[in-house]
Amino acid sequence: MPRVKNFNAGPAALPLPALERARDEFLDFAGSGMSVMEHSHRGKEYEAVHDEALALLRELLGVPDAYDVLFVQGGASQLFAQIPMNLVEKGRGADYLVTGAWGEKAFSEAKAATAMLGASARLAGTTGEGEGKEKRYVRAATAADLQVSPDAAYLHLTSNETIHGVQFAVDPARPFPDAGKVPLVADMSSDFLWKPVDVSRFGLIYAGAQKNIGPSGVVVVIVRKDLVAAGRKDIPKIFQLRTPAENKSLYNTPPTFGIYMIRNVLAWLKGLGGLGAMEQRNRAKAGKLYGVIDANPGFYRCPVERESRSVMNVVFRLPAEADEERFVKEAKAKGMVGLKGHRSVGGIRVSTYNAVEPAWLDELCAFMQDFAKRG
Amino acid sequence: MPRVKNFNAGPAALPLPALERARDEFLDFAGSGMSVMEHSHRGKEYEAVHDEALALLRELLGVPDAYDVLFVQGGASQLFAQIPMNLVEKGRGADYLVTGAWGEKAFSEAKAATAMLGASARLAGTTGEGEGKEKRYVRAATAADLQVSPDAAYLHLTSNETIHGVQFAVDPARPFPDAGKVPLVADMSSDFLWKPVDVSRFGLIYAGAQKNIGPSGVVVVIVRKDLVAAGRKDIPKIFQLRTPAENKSLYNTPPTFGIYMIRNVLAWLKGLGGLGAMEQRNRAKAGKLYGVIDANPGFYRCPVERESRSVMNVVFRLPAEADEERFVKEAKAKGMVGLKGHRSVGGIRVSTYNAVEPAWLDELCAFMQDFAKRG
Ligand SMILES: Cc1ncc(COP(=O)(O)O)c(C=O)c1O
Ligand SMILES: Cc1ncc(COP(=O)(O)O)c(C=O)c1O
Ligand SMILES: [Mg+2]
Ligand SMILES: [Mg+2]
Ligand SMILES: [Mg+2]
Ligand SMILES: [Mg+2]
Numbered sequence: 001m002p003r004v005k006n007f008n009a010g011p012a013a014l015p016l017p018a019l020e021r022a023r024d025e026f027l028d029f030a031g032s033g034m035s036v037m038e039h040s041h042r043g044k045e046y047e048a049v050h051d052e053a054l055a056l057l058r059e060l061l062g063v064p065d066a067y068d069v070l071f072v073q074g075g076a077s078q079l080f081a082q083i084p085m086n087l088v089e090k091g092r093g094a095d096y097l098v099t100g101a102w103g104e105k106a107f108s109e110a111k112a113a114t115a116m117l118g119a120s121a122r123l124a125g126t127t128g129e130g131e132g133k134e135k136r137y138v139r140a141a142t143a144a145d146l147q148v149s150p151d152a153a154y155l156h157l158t159s160n161e162t163i164h165g166v167q168f169a170v171d172p173a174r175p176f177p178d179a180g181k182v183p184l185v186a187d188m189s190s191d192f193l194w195k196p197v198d199v200s201r202f203g204l205i206y207a208g209a210q211k212n213i214g215p216s217g218v219v220v221v222i223v224r225k226d227l228v229a230a231g232r233k234d235i236p237k238i239f240q241l242r243t244p245a246e247n248k249s250l251y252n253t254p255p256t257f258g259i260y261m262i263r264n265v266l267a268w269l270k271g272l273g274g275l276g277a278m279e280q281r282n283r284a285k286a287g288k289l290y291g292v293i294d295a296n297p298g299f300y301r302c303p304v305e306r307e308s309r310s311v312m313n314v315v316f317r318l319p320a321e322a323d324e325e326r327f328v329k330e331a332k333a334k335g336m337v338g339l340k341g342h343r344s345v346g347g348i349r350v351s352t353y354n355a356v357e358p359a360w361l362d363e364l365c366a367f368m369q370d371f372a373k374r375g
Numbered sequence: 376m377p378r379v380k381n382f383n384a385g386p387a388a389l390p391l392p393a394l395e396r397a398r399d400e401f402l403d404f405a406g407s408g409m410s411v412m413e414h415s416h417r418g419k420e421y422e423a424v425h426d427e428a429l430a431l432l433r434e435l436l437g438v439p440d441a442y443d444v445l446f447v448q449g450g451a452s453q454l455f456a457q458i459p460m461n462l463v464e465k466g467r468g469a470d471y472l473v474t475g476a477w478g479e480k481a482f483s484e485a486k487a488a489t490a491m492l493g494a495s496a497r498l499a500g501t502t503g504e505g506e507g508k509e510k511r512y513v514r515a516a517t518a519a520d521l522q523v524s525p526d527a528a529y530l531h532l533t534s535n536e537t538i539h540g541v542q543f544a545v546d547p548a549r550p551f552p553d554a555g556k557v558p559l560v561a562d563m564s565s566d567f568l569w570k571p572v573d574v575s576r577f578g579l580i581y582a583g584a585q586k587n588i589g590p591s592g593v594v595v596v597i598v599r600k601d602l603v604a605a606g607r608k609d610i611p612k613i614f615q616l617r618t619p620a621e622n623k624s625l626y627n628t629p630p631t632f633g634i635y636m637i638r639n640v641l642a643w644l645k646g647l648g649g650l651g652a653m654e655q656r657n658r659a660k661a662g663k664l665y666g667v668i669d670a671n672p673g674f675y676r677c678p679v680e681r682e683s684r685s686v687m688n689v690v691f692r693l694p695a696e697a698d699e700e701r702f703v704k705e706a707k708a709k710g711m712v713g714l715k716g717h718r719s720v721g722g723i724r725v726s727t728y729n730a731v732e733p734a735w736l737d738e739l740c741a742f743m744q745d746f747a748k749r750g
Binding site for chain 1: 376377378379381383384385386387388389391394395397398401402403406407408409410412413414415416417418448449450451452453455456483484487488490491492583585590591592593609610611612613614626627628629630631632633636710712713718
């Protein structure tokens with residue numbers, strides 16, 4: 001079967017060169033006579049891969065020395081609990097800014113995690129409108145949406161809401177909020193490494209790998225060293241961020257093959273010109289798509305406010321659900337898959353992560369024009 | 376490079392047919408035009424793999440209906456904390472039977488996890504001799520080593536101590552202990568699926584995948600449904616065992632490629648005749664090795680008592696450390712790797728997991744005979 005055009009929201013398309021590299025040495029890694037996944041995580045062959053992945057993350061993002069870069073397991077969902085377990089204290093709870101479903105989940109787990117430790121989590125702001133099934137999120141937050149407690153342990157936000165297609169810092173009018181001295185904690189699962197980021201603006205950044213940088217099973221955490229050092233010690237060692245920080249993320253067996261794939265993806269990304277080049281490429285891809293949507297206002301409708309429109313997950317509706325079903329089906333017949341919106345909101349979602357080829361977008365846009373014309 | 380003979384302790388050798396299957400369809404899984412790791416965890420293509428892996432576990436082990444089979448992330452080390460977090464209550468602490476370094480770690484994390492929740496963990500028995508650097512573990516426990524609290528939430532043990540080469544239930548004289556009504560919880564990370572096991576004797580079995588059944592990044596948990604149902608609800612959702620139990624281990628994104636590899640390994644295991652056949656094969660492999668050790672008593676010395684000698688990790692010493700270094704080096708030159716003992720105990724360790732070929736053992740045994748003769 002020829003390679004399909006994969007617009008999955010995650011796990012998602014990976015760069016073909018990164019996959020081919022893995023395929024070609026799958027049985028014999030670096031001339032060692034075994035697969036990379038059969039190597040000990042304590043051996044020099046795997047360690048070289050591990051170190052290279054960490055170094056590439058530092059290099060591509062320009063991570064300052066005052067930050068640790070960690071590999072953690074459990075998915076981004078585990079970090080929803082693990083971050084408050086590390087960072088809250090009695091009288092220093094956690095603040096949450098919610099701009100979509102993932103922010104809601106992060107807040108919900110933070111409530112459980114903090115209650116367990118005699119602390120608390122607080123809603124510092126939300127852009128949600130309506131209630132229950134009618135709840136809508138159509139924009140990133142502004143300063144007016146937010147009231148940070150000056151003594152909060154941190155302020156958490158979701159930089160890109162994967163389901164609602166709402167992203168911070170795409171437009172200068174919707175920057176990451178200023179929380180003063182309160183450290184910003186950002187879930188960048190679905191927009192990690194899509195463009196350069198000033199890491200020093202954050203106390204902690206985390207991202208599940210399975211959208212922009214690898215397969216599922218690894219979470220990258222970038223965290224200020226002083227926050228790690230001040231973290232709670234009365235929780236199990238495996239959950240303390242100081243544990244991977246002090247052991248180069250080799251305290252216990254890491255997901256070695258996943259980290260190897262991340263290495264391959266980051267090497268490809270660097271070869272393509274790094275994050276600056278990637279931002280141009282991603283903005284062009286999403287720009288084309290929003291262009292077609294806006295050019296057909298009677299047919300396609302993006303619910304998200306212009307300044308908050310995600311460059312990673314472009315969501316839109318068609319006149320009727322039946323049209324959306326036909327859209328997905330016809331696209332699939334043309335080798336374009338993964339276009340169905342999240343089951344909780346419906347509609348169409350086009351995920352345009354780093355590995356999604358510009359040519360795929362051209363093809364999709366041509367199809368969309370034609371589909372709208374046919375009506 | 377031709378395939379080496381890989382005796383790594385974990386991550387470890389995987390069956391060549393399972394690896395080749397993955398390599399052959401790495402770029403085009405089941406004719407879908409993408410890699411299995413690019414598939415959505417909510418799509419039917421991945422779901423078929425996930426379901427098959429779960430079904431094969433049930434079938435191979437004969438798991439009773441009263442048990443859930445789960446995939447969890449974080450490594451077996453995370454379960455050291457997660458199990459007590461689910462199962463203890465005030466006044467119903469956890470009991471630990473320690474027969475090696477992994478049992479020590481499990482107990483240590485249980486102390487932190489239970490303290491956080493106002494409960495406690497207690498040493499119910501140990502076979503450790505000596506203190507600190509001189510601490511030795513040379514046998515599984517007997518009834519005489521153990522005092523279970525009748526109101527314990529569970530009794531934890533490590534069925535095979537990977538570092539010390541000490542295993543329960545290899546010999547009828549060293550069966551799994553009888554804890555009466557207290558559920559047995561067993562860390563089977565390094566001897567999972569090496570032979571048939573009566574699951575109904577356990578409340579919970581867990582195992583990191585990276586020794587006998589797949590790559591690192593996945594833990595299999597087999598747990599009695601009533602224990603899941605009675606588990607604590609005041610911990611974050613991601614840590615509650617009921618979360619994967621109620622969501623077929625698809626609450627959040629699972630490590631899809633790791634589970635796919637497990638499927639491939641289990642299919643191979645079934646094709647070879649299942650766990651009965653595997654037990655014969657494994658006993659023959661380890662038997663040969665211990666035979667060579669015992670036939671050269673002046674040269675090789677296994678510190679483990681005969682009834683507790685592990686069928687999975689065969690540990691032994693040579694007359695001097697210099698001999699051990701030479702042994703590892705010469706073996707490596709002959710394509711036999713992963714023979715160095717764990718850094719905490721030294722010596723030689725031969726891991727003879729399911730995927731380790733009988734022919735590799737023949738070659739290693741011949742080398743050992745020759746090496747001993749040369750002295
Ligand atoms: C923004 C965001 N955060 C968190 C998650 C949860 O990630 P995981 O499934 O790895 O737990 C997702 C998954 O799609 C996501 O998009
Ligand atoms: C018996 C046993 N338990 C637990 C572990 C820890 O597993 P992980 O590294 O997946 O946390 C190991 C690792 O070797 C082990 O052998
Ligand atoms: Mg998802
Ligand atoms: Mg949010
Ligand atoms: Mg290990
Ligand atoms: Mg033990």
